[in-house]
Amino acid sequence: MSDVQAVAKRTASEKEGDERHEIIYRAVSDAIVEQRLKPGARLREDALAEVFAISRTGIRKILQRLALEQLVTLTPRRGARVTRPTANEAKDVFDARQLVECGLMPEVARRIGTKEAAELRDMAHRERKALREGQQSAAIRLSADFHVRLAQLSGNATLAEFVERLCSRSSLILAVYGHPGHLGCESHDHDDLIGYLEAGNGERARAFMSRHLKAIEASLSMVEEEDDVPDLQDIFGG
Amino acid sequence: MSDVQAVAKRTASEKEGDERHEIIYRAVSDAIVEQRLKPGARLREDALAEVFAISRTGIRKILQRLALEQLVTLTPRRGARVTRPTANEAKDVFDARQLVECGLMPEVARRIGTKEAAELRDMAHRERKALREGQQSAAIRLSADFHVRLAQLSGNATLAEFVERLCSRSSLILAVYGHPGHLGCESHDHDDLIGYLEAGNGERARAFMSRHLKAIEASLSMVEEEDDVPDLQDIFGG
DNA sequence: TTGGCTAATCATGTATACAATATTAATCAC
DNA sequence: GTGATTAATATTGTATACATGATTAGCCAA
Numbered sequence: 019m020s021d022v023q024a025v026a027k028r029t030a031s032e033k034e035g036d037e038r039h040e041i042i043y044r045a046v047s048d049a050i051v052e053q054r055l056k057p058g059a060r061l062r063e064d065a066l067a068e069v070f071a072i073s074r075t076g077i078r079k080i081l082q083r084l085a086l087e088q089l090v091t092l093t094p095r096r097g098a099r100v101t102r103p104t105a106n107e108a109k110d111v112f113d114a115r116q117l118v119e120c121g122l123m124p125e126v127a128r129r130i131g132t133k134e135a136a137e138l139r140d141m142a143h144r145e146r147k148a149l150r151e152g153q154q155s156a157a158i159r160l161s162a163d164f165h166v167r168l169a170q171l172s173g174n175a176t177l178a179e180f181v182e183r184l185c186s187r188s189s190l191i192l193a194v195y196g197h198p199g200h201l202g203c204e205s206h207d208h209d210d211l212i213g214y215l216e217a218g219n220g221e222r223a224r225a226f227m228s229r230h231l232k233a234i235e236a237s238l239s240m241v242e243e244e245d246d247v248p249d250l251q252d253i254f255g256g
Numbered sequence: 257m258s259d260v261q262a263v264a265k266r267t268a269s270e271k272e273g274d275e276r277h278e279i280i281y282r283a284v285s286d287a288i289v290e291q292r293l294k295p296g297a298r299l300r301e302d303a304l305a306e307v308f309a310i311s312r313t314g315i316r317k318i319l320q321r322l323a324l325e326q327l328v329t330l331t332p333r334r335g336a337r338v339t340r341p342t343a344n345e346a347k348d349v350f351d352a353r354q355l356v357e358c359g360l361m362p363e364v365a366r367r368i369g370t371k372e373a374a375e376l377r378d379m380a381h382r383e384r385k386a387l388r389e390g391q392q393s394a395a396i397r398l399s400a401d402f403h404v405r406l407a408q409l410s411g412n413a414t415l416a417e418f419v420e421r422l423c424s425r426s427s428l429i430l431a432v433y434g435h436p437g438h439l440g441c442e443s444h445d446h447d448d449l450i451g452y453l454e455a456g457n458g459e460r461a462r463a464f465m466s467r468h469l470k471a472i473e474a475s476l477s478m479v480e481e482e483d484d485v486p487d488l489q490d491i492f493g494g
Numbered sequence: 495t496t497g498g499c500t501a502a503t504c505a506t507g508t509a510t511a512c513a514a515t516a517t518t519a520a521t522c523a524c
Numbered sequence: 525g526t527g528a529t530t531a532a533t534a535t536t537g538t539a540t541a542c543a544t545g546a547t548t549a550g551c552c553a554a
Contacts, residue, residue, distance in 0.1 A: 082321070113412055117359045176349055314538075
């Protein structure tokens with residue numbers, strides 16, 4: 019039995035039965051966000067059902083949830099694949115982040131305390147460490163978690179959940195359009211941001227977050243790779 | 257069979273088979289948004305399965321989708337009910353609308369054309385008509401649709417979908433905390449807004465939308481009714 | 495009547511069986 | 525060898541059966 023199975027079963031017996039689904043959902047979701055499952059990867063129901071030792075019924079429920087969060091794409095009778103975001107979707111996601119994440123900064127600056135700031139600093143620290151040590155997946159996750167935690171500090175659960183979705187999708191976007199090895203967020207950006215927030219300077223934090231997000235978006239190479247019916251004439255010079 | 261034929265056939269079958277679920281989903285979703293199904297109403301799987309003549313499997317899929325959109329609340333082993341939003345959730349939803357809908361106005365003002373403005377005017381017109389004629393459900397739907405259509409005009413599908421969710425939840429909030437007969441949106445607000453947008457005055461539109469949303473929120477009576485263990489001493493004067 | 499116990503009923507959670515469809519492999523004609 | 529046609533295989537879609545847990549009803553005792 020794999021680790022994932024063991025964890026799922028143990029927790030199931032300890033907690034209530036419904037918790038198992040949540041764990042499996044997180045396992046798949048994490049794998050996608052951390053880019054261990056890459057965009058375009060096929061997710062067969064049977065295979066997942068075997069890996070997690072539950073029936074296809076439970077897997078389908080989880081796949082549908084992931085589909086509504088736009089992490090996987092469900093094509094009727096052709097199954098599930100990890101979503102490959104289009105250039106348009108990427109633009110929408112980053113525009114949305116500009117509007118929401120920047121808009122939240124003043125409120126976060128008002129609410130943040132020394133404890134929360136310390137927690138954020140710790141996350142930023144671990145992110146840099148993961149980057150230095152070449153732990154790509156951990157770094158990606160910590161970067162996304164940082165932005166989500168920030169949004170949660172606004173106290174608005176609805177907006178925080180929305181930001182969480184946007185960050186997950188951003189991870190997919192980076193996987194498709196980002197340069198390998200280059201994570202979206204610059205090393206010290208997050209630390210600088212915490213400084214402005216802790217100083218209560220909401221407007222400064224807002225402006226910095228705006229630049230931060232623009233920098234990430236600018237680092238992408240937005241070329242739609244057309245993997246269906248490539249024009250050979252065009253490629254090999256007709 | 258050629259590729260083109262295969263694609264054509266697949267697309268055809270998609271429209272047939274999967275469309276039924278979508279129709280049923282809309283039927284339930286509409287009933288909730290239009291307040292024909294009121295917050296707290298029980299949604300039994302068997303009953304729904306019988307009404308729509310499909311098996312419980314399909315119903316569960318739909319209920320789970322509605323649960324993720326927070327229109328229904330799924331309690332393990334106790335089934336589904338139309339969500340009864342808390343006061344906190346209501347505040348979060350309207351704060352989110354302030355941030356997002358207002359933030360979109362400048363872009364909408366830039367993009368709106370005469371055709372789009374006419375469409376919006378027609379919706380506003382039909383909304384007023386429905387209100388006059390006492391068609392509560394129709395008025396609620398048209399009001400929500402107006403806000404959603406507006407968000408769609410921004411060109412950002414991600415944000416538009418988010419606004420759609422917020423408007424659906426707002427309908428639930430109005431059902432619980434609103435005064436009966438008094439719809440959230442004032443009669444001529446929507447028309448005024450279109451005027452600002454068509455004039456290309458994004459900032460004016462933004463400010464107006466802000467006041468508009470604040471007015472709706474202010475019209476609510478935010479008293480959490482405790483339906484479990486009501487204090488009889490308190491109620492009947494101890 | 496109130497309180498607590500047990501049994502019966504009902505509703506949901508899960509797995510599995512079967513049907514429908516897509517994909518792949520094999521065959522044949524040109 | 526290329527292309528088309530058919531057979532096979534694989535994979536998802538749907539319904540149903542059974543298990544599990546919740547609610548209600550009935551009963552008896554205090």
